[in-house]
Amino acid sequence: MELRVRGKRFGGVPRDHWRRVNDRLDPETDYREIYRNAVAHEFPWDMNQALSFALFRTYAVPGIGALLDATGQFTGNCQKRYDDTALLLEVPAEKGFDDPDARAAIRRINQMHRAYDIPAHEMLYVLSTFVVVPKRWLDDYGKRPFTDHELVASVNYYRALGRHMNIPDIPETYAGFERVMDDYEREHFAYDEGGRRVADSTLALMLTWYPRLAGPAVELFSRALMDQPLRDALGYDAPSPRVEVLSRAVLRMRGKLLRAFPARMTEQAVADLPWVRSYPDGFRIEELGTFPVPGVAGCPVRHNESAPA
Template identity: 80%
Template sequence: MRSFTWRGKRFGGVPRDHWQRVNEALDPESDFVEIYRNAVVHEFPWDMNQALSFALFRTYAVPGIGALLARTGAFTEQVQRRYDDTALLLEQPSLKGFDHPDARAAIRRVNQMHRAYDIPDHEFRYVLSTFVVVPKRWLDDYGKRPLTATELRASVNYYRTLGRHMAIPDVPETYEGFARLMDDYEAEHFGPDEGGRAVAASTLALMLTFQPSFAARGVEVFSRALMDPPLREALGYDAPPGAVERASRAALRARGRLLRLFPARLSAQTVADLPWVRSYPDGFDIERLGTFPAPGVAGCPVRHAPGPAAPAPGG
């Protein structure tokens, strides 16, 4: 099978199920970073980006989270940069492994940002659950194939490890535990909040700029069509006509079936490759990404090693 290049990315040269075969030969208990990376940057790059974007929207529907984001102004006043920073920071461990200096620096920055605010552990656990559950359900519904049991277990282990580096207690041990946590939490906590709705509106407005201007209205309707009723209600979005919702979901399912015919993607697609990540055209410094706490506020919730030694993972 010959390989070819399209839009700067290399495809083919291996069987269509290449990455599934690669992942099934790995151990999700020890190789979970590699398995997760293969899924995100090779097998499902577009799907994972969309799913994680919708996971982000779900967090806005929790009044405690949405209101805090609105008060900081991070996702209303500087939404492009905050969107880019979030994606770039969260990607580092998956690209390089949790022990890599860049991954450690990225997690340290995430911890420093969060430590500046009084965020309860249950909100951290909920956000973590969306990163596990929403992509799995998206691929079940719209992907060219669902995650295998190996890939799903790797995703669970990946986010359990991220949770440990962020000092989040009582993180679920299984996918079923993550799914139950997310569903129960949303049933109890989803609700309207002016701040959450403002953050959602600002983020959606940004995402519409990722498309040609003539398509913006259609993309906005399409986005609402993919939201479930509790999410739309909490964020104050009207449901599109039923026919539009059915057509939108059918189009995504058709895309997934079509992709089964495509050869495997051999080159990686990272966040920095995405055309809508625009804040750092000349490159970025991990230590300068994100927001910074006020003077005197403690940074990382994970204890640092004493003296000049490297900080503890995530700290």
């Protein structure tokens, strides 16, 4: 067993293994592989948290939050809705867009969206959060930021996902995605009772992942990580400045400590996460997600049914 306390190797695995692997790949053609290496190996916990926060931000847009509240899925069956979202989004990254399971997952996502009157600008905004929020999270709290290769790969991966979801006017660069997200939030963030109910339900679900006595601290910690525009739009009180500074400092310290650990060689899959609980005996992709709810208006704008899924 090899151990270099002041070097780059622990147990024979370079700490920068996945950065080296990704740097040898082409982000224009190997973007799916690069993105998967980042999500499943290099930053599994960070990417899961960042993507969860990305979805959480969308509740602060009244059109999105109100619709999610109207379906009742995020308030009446939040655990399953959370699990289904994570499981469906993982399949294309894990297997590639041409894989039959990935096509089935994207088809299921598109079927869900087609059931409701969702404007294209909301779809594009949600897509932009998947690109921008993880990059900013890793800048602030990760053991390292995305490399240029990894950032381009992330952009190209979500551009491909957006094309499979028939989303128009997808930006070509990270800067373009960043403009979409920031401009959209400045214009559309606002308080909505439905969005607040969905946010409350999601936070309540998250508290069940920790010991009960830790609940108040976890809830306070979560609010401390929100930016003020997000808190204002959801109607959440800001914690004290001291709590906010301490909470963010703890996450930054975690990132720095992780630099001393060897590269993770085992893949972290969504189904293996302890807080994904809905399918202990497995699942069928075709049965994941939501189905039309009586009383909630269907979508009159039909997307291109012949587009690849």
